[in-house]
Amino acid sequence: MDMYRTLNNGVKMPSIGIGTYQMDWKTLRQVLLTGTSYGFRSIDTAYAYYNESLIGKALKLIEKENGVKREELFLTTKIANGQQIKGDIQQQIDDSLKKLQTDYVDLWLMHWPYPGHYIDTWHKMEKVYRSGKARAIGVCNFRERHLHALLESGTKVMPMVMQIEYHPLRNVPSMIALCNEHGIQVEAYSPLCLMNKRLTKNENLKSIAAKYNKTIPQIILRWDIQHGIIPVFKSANPGRLKENIGIYDFALSPDEMESLFAMDEDYKFHPESLNCPGY
């Protein structure tokens, strides 16, 4: 299994990433230093996480202590709703780059399709993409109707990535099919659904995990990468980081893959409209 996926503009993106939401410096430092030492190369942050400056600091530390240079890492950040409302998108990327202490991000995502703004934001993001400050651009939390509206608005650059809440309890098949149709790489946040008891107590997952001598999170992450989804997980536990990279040495059978798809109940961990009113 390839450790990278190729986006529709040819940019290579690591097939698994580390999320950094709500991490203080101590945790972030430990997670990123340990993670990169285990081989993780993708780091996911956002303006709304209020930790871009800490990530910038961590990037320097990673190079100094682990010898992993900026260009070896794949850095994702996101534009927040408030930034969309302000509308000065060019200024917003510059602010993020300054905090991140870098000249470019590998992926710049629109965090939410904020009503009344997201189409305009996208067209401005296209300009940022052409300027080279973002090697790839994409969107998050879109539904089909948002993507259709975006495409109908005369999109010049097709989103390269769509980041959505995705796990066995929510695998939004129609959205995935639409992304595949347009060559958009799907990235999964909350891929383990915070180890909801529906997952941890599931007998099928337990038996698959026992069969491969793996853990349930490893089975789920493997399921992700095996059908081309890039999971972005969050863990402050170094042991889990090591566990989560250990998913490239086995493969699930088609029946096992199907059994995870069959767990879908549209179970959302993040209610969209609470984060983005009028979503």
Place this chain on the structure above:
Amino acid sequence: MRRKIRCAILSGMFLLLIGILLIGMYGGTEALLVCAYALAAVVILLTLAAGMFLYANRRFKNTNRYKNLFVGTDKYINSTTYRTNHTRNYDIANVGSSSAVFAFDYKDSAVKGCNWAMAPESLAYNFRVLKNYFSLLKKDGTLLITMTPFGFCLKDYSNDLANAKYYRYLDFRLILGYTRWKRYVLKKYPLLYSPVYALKGIVRDQPDDNRLALATNPMFSEELETDAIRWVENWKKQFSISDLDAPVSERNRENMVYNTNLLAEMISFSLERDLKPVIVLPPTTSALSSNFSDHFCETYIYSIIRNANTQGIPFLNYLRDDRFAKDELFFNSFFLNAEGRKVFTQGILSDLKLIKK
């Protein structure tokens, strides 16, 4: 915010102290003594004022007048409670004003339901609540848009106090006149949000709002008649209507057009998000509904619903439905009591075929 207030107070006191010292330095010993007394007096007065303010603020926070501002706000799920509460994909929810608050109770029904109505609330805020919470509903979930007889005449409440409750459960971008300062004072120093309202509460408190707990109707039929007339007279006063069957005033007409467009927008919004919107007019006692002529209903309610509902969603009209008009199902002439709520909720769920009869 707290740090800013502290900084402002400390800076003010520091400047005062410097000023007094300067006067003392250039004015000699006597002037210095006068300044020291003045400073002591200012400090004592400020301390007394601050103490009185904090005392009054604490008193107000313990009044029913303060607590009643937020009655029912704890029923809304936020991001945190949503994560710990594992219920997902609600089958049905309703928005609406006071009558809807008392009309729906899904607790003992076979469906997963949320009552998002708030008392009192304009249609515009119904829509804002919907925008904030609709994701909790499942795909093809049912949304009840609840109407009231005079609801279409109301645009938004002009008193900012009506916005206070939303600071507890709406996204800040949806709250009219939102400021971070108001959010802060509402939480910490509500006395400052509306001092007149607060002082009235301290001087003469109001009863605890326990209307949701009422299970019977304490009113006899004559009292219900009087109560119904009181409601109608209050509405007539609120919306400057002298005769319910007279032509609609210019102001009310404008608000009705505004609400027609809003209702049409709510319907489109819901349909676009794979919800099944249903317009509902809840029941009232016959004592109240008998005050509304067919002409009034057509002018103030039905014609507006018809104009807004170009997409043909269901309209369930229970205004004069005998099944739910019995006096014992209400606690006054207008609002259903706990028992009435259960009966009506079962009735509407059955009419919607969400449960079997």
